[in-house]
Amino acid sequence: MKLLPSCHDVQTDLTEYAEGTLPVSRRLGIRLHLWMCWVCAAFARGLEALPGIAKTALAPPPEAPGAATDALAQVQLALRKPPGT
Numbered sequence: 001m002k003l004l005p006s007c008h009d010v011q012t013d014l015t016e017y018a019e020g021t022l023p024v025s026r027r028l029g030i031r032l033h034l035w036m037c038w039v040c041a042a043f044a045r046g047l048e049a050l051p052g053i054a055k056t057a058l059a060p061p062p063e064a065p066g067a068a069t070d071a072l073a074q075v076q077l078a079l080r081k082p083p084g085t
Contacts (some may be wrong), residue, residue, distance in 0.1 A: 005029045010040045014047055 005026070007039070010033050016022045017030050034041045 005031075005033055006074075007037060007040050010034065010037070011043055013046055018048065 010017075012031050013022060013026065013030060017027060020027075034044055060079070
C-alpha cells in the first residue's frame with residue numbers, strides 16, 4: 001500500500017484502524033486520507049456511530065408513561081365487571 005491509500009483501501013481498513021491494530025505507517029496514511037477526503041471521513045464517522053446506535057436499538061423499552069398505565073388499569077377493571085353493571 002502506498003503512503004496515501006485509496007478510498008477503497010481506507011474503507012476496507014477502517015475497522016482495524018478504529019481498533020488500533022494497523023501498523024503505524026498504514027494508520028498515518030489513513031489518517032491523512034480521512035483529513036483530505038470528506039466522503040471517507042463521513043463513512044468513518046458513521047462506522048464510529050454504529051455501536052451507540054446498536055446499543056440504543058437493543059435497549060429495553062422505557063417504562064410505560066403514567067397515562068398509559070392508568071388507561072390499562074381502567075380497561076382491566078372494566079373487563080372484570082359483570083356485564084350490564
